[in-house]
Amino acid sequence: xxxxxxxxxxxxxxxxxxxxxxxxxxxxxxxxxxxxxxxxxxxxxxxxxxxxxxxxxxxxxxxxxxxxxxxxxxxxxxxxxxxxxxxxxxxxxxxxxxxxxxxxxxxxxxxxxxxxxxxxxxxxxxxxxxxxxxxxxxxxxxxxxxxxxxxxxxxxxxxxxxxxxxxxxxxxxxxxxxxxxxxxxxxxxxxxxxxxxxxxxxxxxxxxxxxxxxxxxxxxxxxxxxxxxxxxxxxxxxxxxxxxxxxxxxxxxxxxxxxxxxxxxxxxxxxxxxxxxxxxxxxxxxxxxxxxxxxxxxxxxxxxxxxxxxxxxxxxxxxxxxxxxxxxxxxxxxxxxxxxxxxxxxxxxxxxxxxxxxxxxxxxxxxxxxxxxxxxxxxxx
Numbered sequence: 001x002x003x004x005x006x007x008x009x010x011x012x013x014x015x016x017x018x019x020x021x022x023x024x025x026x027x028x029x030x031x032x033x034x035x036x037x038x039x040x041x042x043x044x045x046x047x048x049x050x051x052x053x054x055x056x057x058x059x060x061x062x063x064x065x066x067x068x069x070x071x072x073x074x075x076x077x078x079x080x081x082x083x084x085x086x087x088x089x090x091x092x093x094x095x096x097x098x099x100x101x102x103x104x105x106x107x108x109x110x111x112x113x114x115x116x117x118x119x120x121x122x123x124x125x126x127x128x129x130x131x132x133x134x135x136x137x138x139x140x141x142x143x144x145x146x147x148x149x150x151x152x153x154x155x156x157x158x159x160x161x162x163x164x165x166x167x168x169x170x171x172x173x174x175x176x177x178x179x180x181x182x183x184x185x186x187x188x189x190x191x192x193x194x195x196x197x198x199x200x201x202x203x204x205x206x207x208x209x210x211x212x213x214x215x216x217x218x219x220x221x222x223x224x225x226x227x228x229x230x231x232x233x234x235x236x237x238x239x240x241x242x243x244x245x246x247x248x249x250x251x252x253x254x255x256x257x258x259x260x261x262x263x264x265x266x267x268x269x270x271x272x273x274x275x276x277x278x279x280x281x282x283x284x285x286x287x288x289x290x291x292x293x294x295x296x297x298x299x300x301x302x303x304x305x306x307x308x309x310x311x312x313x314x315x316x317x318x319x320x321x322x323x324x325x326x327x328x329x330x331x332x333x334x335x336x337x338x339x340x341x342x343x344x345x346x347x348x349x350x351x352x353x354x355x356x357x358x359x360x361x362x363x364x365x366x367x368x369x370x371x372x373x374x375x376x377x378x379x380x381x
Contacts, residue, residue, distance in 0.1 A: 038182065039180045039182065039187070039228060039254055040180055040181060040182050041179070041180060042177060042178075042179045043177065043178055043179070043180065044104075044176050044177050045169060045170070045171050045172075045176045045177075045178065046102055046103060046104030046171055046176040047103075047104045047106060047107065047108050047115075047171050048071075048072060048075045048076065048079075048103060048104050048105065048106065048107055049107045049108045049112065049113070049114065049115055049171075050113075050114055050115070051114065051115045051116060051124070051170060051171075052114050052115075052116055052122060052123050052124055053113050053114035053116070053121065053122030053123060054113070054114075057113045057114075057122075058121070060113055061112060061113060061117075061120070061122065062110065062111045062112055062113060063107065063111040063113060064111075065111070067111075068107045068111045071107060072105060072106055072107055076105050079101075079103055080098050081094045081095075081096070081097060081098050081101065082097055082098040100174060101173050101174050102173070102174045102175070102176055103171070103172075103173055103174070103176075104171065104176070106291075115170075115171075124242060127243045131243050131244075131245070132243070134243075134245065135240070135243045138240075142154070155215070155238065155239055159194055160194070160215070161194060161196070161215050161216065161239055162175075162193045162194050163241070164176075164193060165191045165193040165194050165196055166189075166191065166198075166216070167198070167216060167217060167219065167230070167232050167250050167252060168241065168250055168252060169189075169191065172193060175191075175192040175193040175194075176192070176193075177192040178190060178191045178192055184202075185201060185202050185203040186199055186200060186201055186202060187199075187200045187202060187221055187228065187230075188200070196216065198216060198219060199219075200219045200220065200221040200230055201219075201220055201221065202221045202222060202223070204222070205220065206220075207220060207231075207233050207234060208234050210234065212234060213234055213235065213236040213237070213246060214234060214235070214236055215235075215236050215238060215239050216232075216235075216239075217232040217233060217234050217235040217236075217248070217250065218232065218233055218234035219231070219232045220232075224253075226255060227253050227254065227255040228253070228254040228255075229251065229252070229253050230251070230252040230253075230254070231249075231250075231251055232249075232250040232251075232252070233248075233249050233250075234246075235247075235248045270283075270311050271311050271312075271315060273315065273381065276380060276381045277378060277379070277380060277381065278311075278312065278315050278317055278378070278379040278380075278381055279378055280308060280311055280312070280376060280377040280378070280379065281376065282328065282374035282375060282376045283304045283305075283307040283308050283311070283374065283375050283376075283377070284300065284303075284304055284307075284366070284367075284371050284373065284374050284375075285299065285300025285301070285302075285303040285304050285371065285372070285373065286303065286307070287303055292368075292370045292371060296342075296372070297329075297332070297339055297342050297343070297372045297373060298342040298343070298345065298346050300371070300372050300373050301327075301342065301343045301346035301347070301373050301375070302346045302349060302350060304373055304374070304375045305346060305347055305349075305350035305351065305375065306350055308322070308375060308377050309350060309351075312377075312379050315379075315381065316381065317379050317380075317381045319350075319351055319354070319379070320351075320354065321379050321380040321381070322351065322354060322356045322377055322378070322379045322380075323356055323357065323378050323379065323380055324356055324357045324358075324359075324377065324378040325347070325356050325357070325358045325359075325375060325376070325377050326358070326359045326360075326361070326375065326376040326377075327340075327343055327358070327359070327360045327361065327373060327374075327375050328361050328363050328366065328373065328374045328375070328376075329343070329360060329361065329362050329363065329372070329373055330363060330364075330365055330366050330371065330372050330373070331362065331363070331364060331365070332372070336360070336362055339360075340360050343360070343373065
């Protein structure tokens with residue numbers, strides 16, 4: 001299950017008012033059967049996709065699947081701090097060994113070369129000269145008074161607030177997990193990094209008075225359809241998001257968008273509703289990372305049926321009302337009956353007791369060699 005955290009940040013100190021980023025939040029566990037509005041669960045923000053597009057990828061917005069795989073391999077190898085080189089000072093500066101890091105090993109599923117997608121160059125707009133001077137003055141002041149006392153050290157060094165913990169929440173070197181809780185009038189985001197819990201009221205109350213400032217700002221949320229929109233103001237000048245000041249105004253948009261994320265690049269749809277009937281496109285064993293699950297035919301069948309359940313739920317239906325399932329099975333070394341038994345067991349695990357017209361077909365090949373099954377479905381709404 002993917003959630004796109006689509007954030008906009010603005011500050012009076014920036015040359016450009018806003019920038020937008022996508023960060024894919026990879027779910028663990030995947031909680032099927034929830035409504036599209038339900039964001040509750042434990043999530044991970046780990047990805048090797050950088051916030052800004054690297055200079056050597058200038059002009060390249062997305063990778064091909066082959067390029068993404070090569071990039072992932074290159075970054076994972078380069079980031080491995082257990083490859084110690086240089087003198088003792090360099091070794092000590094590397095701090096933790098690789099065991100403690102959790103940067104992730106995969107690029108985001110859309111294969112964008114940066115989390116920032118707007119502006120189109122994948123870069124955060126530059127600070128104004130005034131803001132640049134403020135950042136330089138702050139840095140010089142901290143260096144001058146670095147040993148005066150704890151106040152001279154950064155908030156991150158003192159484990160008070162980390163620049164990836166948010167808002168906005170961004171991938172970091174480790175502690176990329178967070179948990180979302182929902183109540184009728186509040187949403188709570190508990191972040192593993194520094195263990196901050198951000199309580200977001202949903203009851204329409206106004207922001208705090210402008211003279212009340214907080215390190216993490218003052219968040220207010222509301223639903224726009226299936227999207228949770230979180231508006232945060234009243235930041236403290238003690239903490240800066242990439243050079244921002246206390247005037248930072250941040251908007252985050254959280255959408256449970258697993259299926260939409262898979263299909264947008266291809267202009268396809270996951271299902272079509274005609275009257276009170278939902279016709280689903282073929283579903284495969286593709287998981288939240290946009291990767292085919294490992295474990296063979298049964299594992300892929302389980303994932304495909306769960307994807308069907310997710311689409312039906314998103315459309316406002318119930319999986320118990322599925323009336324037809326068609327399985328397309330790629331050629332394998334096993335006989336058809338063995339494969340059919342595996343798929344039947346997977347169907348019973350996801351849809352226990354379901355009575356639906358089912359057809360199994362053996363085909364030469366599916367879209368890619370690793371796909372072993374594709375399942376079409378029809379559901380009464």
